[in-house]
Amino acid sequence: MGLTKTEPFTTEQNRIADLAKAFAHPARVAILQLLARKKACVCGDLVDELPLAQATVSQHLKELKRIGIIRGDVDPPRVCYCINEPVWEEARQTFGGLLATLETVVCCDGC
Amino acid sequence: MGLTKTEPFTTEQNRIADLAKAFAHPARVAILQLLARKKACVCGDLVDELPLAQATVSQHLKELKRIGIIRGDVDPPRVCYCINEPVWEEARQTFGGLLATLETVVCCDGC
DNA sequence: AAATCTAATCGTAATAATACGATTAACAAA
DNA sequence: TTTGTTAATCGTATTATTACGATTAGATTT
Numbered sequence: 537m538g539l540t541k542t543e544p545f546t547t548e549q550n551r552i553a554d555l556a557k558a559f560a561h562p563a564r565v566a567i568l569q570l571l572a573r574k575k576a577c578v579c580g581d582l583v584d585e586l587p588l589a590q591a592t593v594s595q596h597l598k599e600l601k602r603i604g605i606i607r608g609d610v611d612p613p614r615v616c617y618c619i620n621e622p623v624w625e626e627a628r629q630t631f632g633g634l635l636a637t638l639e640t641v642v643c644c645d646g647c
Numbered sequence: 648m649g650l651t652k653t654e655p656f657t658t659e660q661n662r663i664a665d666l667a668k669a670f671a672h673p674a675r676v677a678i679l680q681l682l683a684r685k686k687a688c689v690c691g692d693l694v695d696e697l698p699l700a701q702a703t704v705s706q707h708l709k710e711l712k713r714i715g716i717i718r719g720d721v722d723p724p725r726v727c728y729c730i731n732e733p734v735w736e737e738a739r740q741t742f743g744g745l746l747a748t749l750e751t752v753v754c755c756d757g758c
Numbered sequence: 759a760a761a762t763c764t765a766a767t768c769g770t771a772a773t774a775a776t777a778c779g780a781t782t783a784a785c786a787a788a
Numbered sequence: 789t790t791t792g793t794t795a796a797t798c799g800t801a802t803t804a805t806t807a808c809g810a811t812t813a814g815a816t817t818t
Contacts, residue, residue: 545673553671559664562664572745573750579766580763587655588652588806588808594765595729597765600767604793610765610814613815629760631746632742635735637683649804650774652807671774699776701795701796702796703778706775708796721795723784724784726795
């Protein structure tokens with residue numbers, strides 16, 4: 537146990553969960569906001585803006601890259617991070633579609 | 648450490664992270680889809696639909712209730728769960744707004 | 759070559775999350 | 789009162805996540 541069961545769920549459900557993970561930590565929300573608003577871009581600037589150690593920021597950036605929602609372009613000795621637009625758009629579509637669906641039919645005793 | 652730092656982030660950033668957590672696990676995505684599409688409602692039916700033990704489903708329902716995105720109305724001996732519409736709408740607005748913002752200005756060397 | 763700068767990675771510690779069997783609580787039905 | 793039904797909670801094991809100091813890797817500069 538302790539390990540999330542992914543096999544019994546659909547690919548779509550697992551992808552939604554992964555996209556949501558990108559936003560499921562305040563530091564990653566802050567990073568994505570900074571990048572989306574182009575307030576920062578270079579890793580060092582992100583570290584300056586965030587109340588976390590460099591190693592921790594790097595770890596969050598790695599997770600965001602794994603999900604695919606950001607890119608990291610090396611420009612030695614710096615790395616320039618930015619939103620990966622296709623995946624950002626995927627997230628927009630995914631959450632937009634998901635949250636648009638809401639049957640208004642009452643169930644049971646009208647809860 | 649291992650404890651998420653919440654204090655240095657804004658209330659909004661922490662709320663976004665919490666709302667995202669609702670969708671950050673495939674089982675919770677499945678639960679929310681079932682409820683939004685009114686395919687199930689009673690806890691027992693949710694357990695039947697999901698490939699998880701009753702205790703695990705109950706734990707996920709508890710987390711979703713903590714976030715506020717679902718309600719659980721007791722109808723002994725059953726409990727009828729449903730989407731909490733105001734919070735569902737809050738999520739729609741939140742993610743809609745967040746993902747709408749994307750500056751297209753290039754940074755650095757055009758990443 | 760030596761010094762410097764940036765960011766990734768390593769090692770590690772602590773807490774959170776996931777999962778499930780077993781038990782309990784609350785209530786209805788017999 | 790006893791029995792049965794439903795869902796929450798407890799206890800526990802396992803893995804994931806978060807965080808940071810220290811080190812390393814890669815590249816430039818002196």
